[in-house]
Amino acid sequence: MTAPVLVVGAGGNVGGAVVRSLTRDGVPVRAAATDPRRLTTPPGVETVRLDLLDPSTFAPAVRGAGALFLVRPPAIARVGPTLNALLDIAAEEGVDHVVFSSVTGADRNRVVPHHRVETHLQASGLPWTILRPGFFAQNLADAYRDDIVADSRILLPAADGTAAFVDVRDVGDVVAVVLADPDAHRGAGYVLTGPRALGFDEVAAILTRELGRPVTYEPTSALRYLRHVRRQGRPFAQAVVQTVLHTGLRRGQAETVDPTLERLLGRPGRTLEQYVHDHRDVWAPR
Numbered sequence: 001m002t003a004p005v006l007v008v009g010a011g012g013n014v015g016g017a018v019v020r021s022l023t024r025d026g027v028p029v030r031a032a033a034t035d036p037r038r039l040t041t042p043p044g045v046e047t048v049r050l051d052l053l054d055p056s057t058f059a060p061a062v063r064g065a066g067a068l069f070l071v072r073p074p075a076i077a078r079v080g081p082t083l084n085a086l087l088d089i090a091a092e093e094g095v096d097h098v099v100f101s102s103v104t105g106a107d108r109n110r111v112v113p114h115h116r117v118e119t120h121l122q123a124s125g126l127p128w129t130i131l132r133p134g135f136f137a138q139n140l141a142d143a144y145r146d147d148i149v150a151d152s153r154i155l156l157p158a159a160d161g162t163a164a165f166v167d168v169r170d171v172g173d174v175v176a177v178v179l180a181d182p183d184a185h186r187g188a189g190y191v192l193t194g195p196r197a198l199g200f201d202e203v204a205a206i207l208t209r210e211l212g213r214p215v216t217y218e219p220t221s222a223l224r225y226l227r228h229v230r231r232q233g234r235p236f237a238q239a240v241v242q243t244v245l246h247t248g249l250r251r252g253q254a255e256t257v258d259p260t261l262e263r264l265l266g267r268p269g270r271t272l273e274q275y276v277h278d279h280r281d282v283w284a285p286r
């Protein structure tokens, strides 16, 4: 039995996908969450409490792990005492390899918190691989869900910009490929996108076909969108980030399709159609 992979954010989009991909491949997993009792994990998966805001939980969670999968929870902006401190503990505990799921552009964009995690990891002495995914297909079930369920519309300040949506199930599969042969991926940064860039009118058409009811795309201004997501209860900082990211789509910030994911997996990435088809119940009317 090899040492388990400690998966941070195991109840979230990316961490959950990583747990499922590794477990499917027979890799032992230690799934971490702030409250592990709330985790739903495949049979045989070990769980552990890890709160990035509580450093006393770091060493017990990391001890004995062979590798670490790390993702930045959206609510955590101060990465120094949280994610970077966890990386320091991982180095002390002799973890063999770290996979950090970052975001496209974080290597060049010093403003995003992921940048500071990337640079800290690269200087840590730990062997690492950094994944830089683009827009998640899973945003349809997170940020856009309430609008789709309640009003059968997608409201965004994206104008006619497009995004090469990546399905986080593919990100999980890439993590499994990396950790199957970590030395082959040591020191590599991989941009991960889906197979095609789609405008939101096309996204709405896919939802219309799959859900069997009309869903429309309503482009809006940045300010109206910011007010809208604030009214939905999103914290101010996250609402601003969400607005900036979607406004950036107008300038083509997420339109590039990158071949890396297909090369690593040996198959094309999952399409948005596939994602919506597999999760149709998520948008059922309440």
Ligand SMILES: NC(=O)c1ccc[n+]([C@@H]2O[C@H](COP(=O)([O-])OP(=O)(O)OC[C@H]3O[C@@H](n4cnc5c(N)ncnc54)[C@H](OP(=O)(O)O)[C@@H]3O)[C@@H](O)[C@H]2O)c1
Pocket: 008, 009, 010, 011, 012, 013, 014, 015, 032, 033, 034, 035, 038, 050, 051, 052, 053, 071, 072, 073, 074, 075, 101, 102, 103, 104, 133, 134, 135, 136, 139
């Ligand atoms: N959405 C996109 O299109 C996109 C694209 C590229 C990159 N990203 C990046 O991906 C990351 C988000 O990933 P995701 O969608 O998987 O997030 P997510 O679904 O919100 O999951 C985040 C996880 O972190 C855990 N968490 C929250 N607070 C924590 C704490 N204090 N200590 C430990 N764990 C904590 C949460 O569960 P518990 O609290 O239950 O433990 C949750 O499972 C962000 O950094 C984002 O910038 C997003």
